[in-house]
Amino acid sequence: MSTTSPPSSPLHTTHLLRRATINRLFAIIYALCIITLIHRHITNIHHSTTVIFLIADLVLAFMWTTTTSFRLYPTRRKVFPEKLDKFLEKKDYPAVDIFICTADPYKEPPMNVVNTALSLMAYDYPPEKISVFVSDDGGSELTLFAFFEAAKFAKIWLPFCRENNVVDRCPEVFFRSCHAAFSDGANIKAMYEKMKMKVESVVDRGSICAEYITTDEERKAFDKWDKGFTRHHHPTVIQVLIESEQEKDMNGHSMPNLIYVSREKNKAYPHNFKAGALNTLLRVSAVMTNAPIVLTQDCDMYSNDPKTLQRMLCFYADQSIRHNLGYIQFPQRFQGINKADIYGSEYKRLYVINPGGMDGLKGPCYVGSGCFFVRRVFFGGPSSPELPEAHRLWPDHVVKVSIRNNQVLDLAHEVAVSNYEENSTWGSKMGFRYGSLSEDFFTGLHQHCRGWKSIFFHPRRPAFLGDLPITLYDALNQNRRWCIGLLEVVFSKYNPLTFGSLFMGPLMGLAYAHNAFWPIWSIPIITYSFVPQLALLNGTQVFPEVTNSWFILYAFLFMGANVQDCFDFMSARGTFQQWWNDQRIWFMRGLSSYLFGFIEFSIKHLGIASKGFHVTSKVVDDEQSKRYNNGVFEFGVPSPMFVPLATVAIVNFVAFVVGILQILNGGNINGLFGQMFISCFGVLNSWPIYEAMLWRTDKGRMPRVISVISALLSLVLCMLALFVPNA
Numbered sequence: 001m002s003t004t005s006p007p008s009s010p011l012h013t014t015h016l017l018r019r020a021t022i023n024r025l026f027a028i029i030y031a032l033c034i035i036t037l038i039h040r041h042i043t044n045i046h047h048s049t050t051v052i053f054l055i056a057d058l059v060l061a062f063m064w065t066t067t068t069s070f071r072l073y074p075t076r077r078k079v080f081p082e083k084l085d086k087f088l089e090k091k092d093y094p095a096v097d098i099f100i101c102t103a104d105p106y107k108e109p110p111m112n113v114v115n116t117a118l119s120l121m122a123y124d125y126p127p128e129k130i131s132v133f134v135s136d137d138g139g140s141e142l143t144l145f146a147f148f149e150a151a152k153f154a155k156i157w158l159p160f161c162r163e164n165n166v167v168d169r170c171p172e173v174f175f176r177s178c179h180a181a182f183s184d185g186a187n188i189k190a191m192y193e194k195m196k197m198k199v200e201s202v203v204d205r206g207s208i209c210a211e212y213i214t215t216d217e218e219r220k221a222f223d224k225w226d227k228g229f230t231r232h233h234h235p236t237v238i239q240v241l242i243e244s245e246q247e248k249d250m251n252g253h254s255m256p257n258l259i260y261v262s263r264e265k266n267k268a269y270p271h272n273f274k275a276g277a278l279n280t281l282l283r284v285s286a287v288m289t290n291a292p293i294v295l296t297q298d299c300d301m302y303s304n305d306p307k308t309l310q311r312m313l314c315f316y317a318d319q320s321i322r323h324n325l326g327y328i329q330f331p332q333r334f335q336g337i338n339k340a341d342i343y344g345s346e347y348k349r350l351y352v353i354n355p356g357g358m359d360g361l362k363g364p365c366y367v368g369s370g371c372f373f374v375r376r377v378f379f380g381g382p383s384s385p386e387l388p389e390a391h392r393l394w395p396d397h398v399v400k401v402s403i404r405n406n407q408v409l410d411l412a413h414e415v416a417v418s419n420y421e422e423n424s425t426w427g428s429k430m431g432f433r434y435g436s437l438s439e440d441f442f443t444g445l446h447q448h449c450r451g452w453k454s455i456f457f458h459p460r461r462p463a464f465l466g467d468l469p470i471t472l473y474d475a476l477n478q479n480r481r482w483c484i485g486l487l488e489v490v491f492s493k494y495n496p497l498t499f500g501s502l503f504m505g506p507l508m509g510l511a512y513a514h515n516a517f518w519p520i521w522s523i524p525i526i527t528y529s530f531v532p533q534l535a536l537l538n539g540t541q542v543f544p545e546v547t548n549s550w551f552i553l554y555a556f557l558f559m560g561a562n563v564q565d566c567f568d569f570m571s572a573r574g575t576f577q578q579w580w581n582d583q584r585i586w587f588m589r590g591l592s593s594y595l596f597g598f599i600e601f602s603i604k605h606l607g608i609a610s611k612g613f614h615v616t617s618k619v620v621d622d623e624q625s626k627r628y629n630n631g632v633f634e635f636g637v638p639s640p641m642f643v644p645l646a647t648v649a650i651v652n653f654v655a656f657v658v659g660i661l662q663i664l665n666g667g668n669i670n671g672l673f674g675q676m677f678i679s680c681f682g683v684l685n686s687w688p689i690y691e692a693m694l695w696r697t698d699k700g701r702m703p704r705v706i707s708v709i710s711a712l713l714s715l716v717l718c719m720l721a722l723f724v725p726n727a
Ligand SMILES: O=c1ccn([C@@H]2O[C@H](COP(=O)(O)OP(=O)(O)O[C@H]3O[C@H](CO)[C@@H](O)[C@H](O)[C@H]3O)[C@@H](O)[C@H]2O)c(=O)[nH]1
Pocket: 101, 102, 103, 104, 108, 135, 137, 272, 273, 274, 277, 297, 298, 299, 300, 332, 367, 368, 369, 437, 438, 439, 440, 478, 481, 482, 485, 613, 614, 615, 616, 617
C-alpha cells in the first residue's frame, strides 16, 4: 500500500488528514491491549463466564480491526470547479442520465418524487445534456399523472431558477422559505400550489378524474391502466414527457429530457427490486440517450446544490485518473433530522466518516443514491469489457435519433420486458448486482473487486438531501433489511474477507467486511447487556477489582474505544449529544434489528419465508413528527423487536438497584464496581424506554403487551440469576 498521494491535478486535490499518524500509533497500542485481554481470557478459561466473554471480546476485536481500516488513510478532497473552463468547453460537457427510483405512491408521495425530479432537472448545466428517467416500480398512474403536471410546471420553474440564480431548486424547499424576495416568486408559488393540490387530490382519491385528462397523449397513456393492470402484473409503460430537442421552456430555452418508465411486471419472473429497476433503466437509457455518466437517485433525495455536476466533472475531466474511475459517491445527507438525532438516522459513520477512510484506499462503497457512475463500470473490468449482446446497449454506442422516434420507443419497450434478463448475465456480471437486498453494497463491492476505483466527495453544502424514518420501528426495520442484504453478501462467493481481500487488498477487504458483518455486533451487545448484570444479581464477580492492575486494561479498552469514536464523530461536525444518541442506537440495533435481521436471514435461507424489499415510508403523521422533533422516542406499534430492548432496560435497572443494596449491606464494592458501572450505563441508555413504558400517555408509548412480555421475561431471567448457585 503506497502512502504517496496521487499526482495532483489543477481541478482537484487530495490530502491525508493529520490524524492518520495518531490513529496508526493508537492502533498499535490498542491492538496490544486486545491481545493481552484475549490471552488473559484464555488462561482463565475454566471460569464459567469466561467463555462467553471470550466470544464477545473476539467479536469486538474483529470489529475493531475492521474499523481500523478506515482510520489508517483518512482523506479529504477539494475541487476547483471555477477552473473547469480551462479544460472543458461547455459544449464538450458529457451528457448525464439521471435515474430516479420510486416504488409505491402511498409510501413515496408522487409530489415528493416530482420535487426530486424538478430539482435535478434544474441543474446548472446545459439542459440538453441532462435526461431524467423516472422508474416507477409501483406501476402507478398517480405517479405518471404527477409527472405530466411536473413537465408543464418545469417549463416555468427551470427558467425561473436560471434567471434568478436560485440556490434551492427543489420547489417545495424554495417556497417554504425564501420565495418572497424574488419578483414573480409569489406568482410561481401559486402555480406550484395549484399543481400540488391537483396531484394530492388525485392521490387521495386514488384515481384521476376525467376532467384532469386534457390531451390525447395523456388519454392514450392512461388507457394502459385497464382492468388487468396491477402493480405486480402489468405491461411496460414508457412515456416521454419532455423531449429536449422538441420542447422549449417559456423563455425559449432548451429543456432536459424527462421520461417515465414502468417496466413490465410478470409474476412468473423475478423483478429483483431496485437493482432490477436500475438495470432496466440502464437499458432503456442506453437505447434513448446512452449518456456516459449515470446518476442514481432515490426518489426522496433532492438536489440541494445546482453546481454538483460541475464538482463531479472536476474528477471526471481528469484524464490521469479516468482509466479505472468507476464512480464518484456523494454522501447521503438528510433533511429534518432532530437536533439530537435520536435514532442515529444520519448514519454519520456509514455515510461520512468511513467513506472518507476508504477514499484513501481504493474508494468508498456505493450507497444507493447520490452516486455518479461512469457507464462503462457496469460492463466488465477497466481493461476487460464484457458487453451486452445487443450492440445498441454498448456503452460507447452513440444515439442519433430522437427519443420519440418509433423505432427507439419500440426498442425501449423491448428491453424493459420482464423476461428480458432470462439466461443473461444481467445482475450477475453486467449492471447492478442481484442476490442481496443491499444491492448497492453488493454492486460496489463487485466493481471494486474487478479493479475499478471510486471517489468520495463531501462538499460543505450537501449535494443531496433526503428523508429519513422518524419512528423507531421504521428506523430499525430499515436497518434490519440492510442486515439481511449484508448477510447475503457475506454468504455469497463475494465474501469481503476472502474474495474481497484477494481482489482488493486486505484493507479494502476489511473495510467492506466492517459493514457486511454488522449483524454480529449483536453477540457482544447482547452479552454485555445481560451477563454482567445477571452475574451481579447472582453475586458473581466477572471483572477485576478496581484495585487490581488488570482493571486498568479494561478501563483503557472501554474508554479508548469510546473516546476515539467520539472524537471521529465530533470531527465530522457532530455534537456530543448526537454521539451519545448514536452509541445508544447502536446498542438498540444490536438487541433488535441486527439480531432480527440475522434470524430473518436464516429463516429465509431455510426456505421458509421472505418479506423482500420493504420500502421505507416517507410519509409523516403530524403527531409523530411533532414527537420526533421534540426528541421523543416513538414505539407505538407492538413489534417483537422492542421486546429485547425493554427486557434489557428492566434487567439493568434491577441489577443496578440490587447492586446498590448489596453495597449498602457491606458487599464488595471493589469487585462489583465494573458490573455496577455497566448496569448504570445500561440504565442511562434505557431512559427513553422507561419513559415509554411507565409514564408516557401518548400514542408513541410502549404498547402494553410488549411491556408485559418483557417484564415476564426479565422476571424469569432475574429469578434464574438469583437462585442458580453462585458460580
Ligand atoms: O422494488 C423496489 C424497492 C425499492 N425501490 C426504490 O429503492 C429506493 C430505496 O428504497 P428505500 O425504501 O428508501 O430504502 P432505504 O433503506 O431508505 O435506502 C437505502 O438502502 C437501499 C438498499 O437497501 C439503497 O438502495 C438506498 O439507495 C439507500 O438509500 C427507493 O427510491 C425505492 O423507490 C425500487 O425502485 N424498487
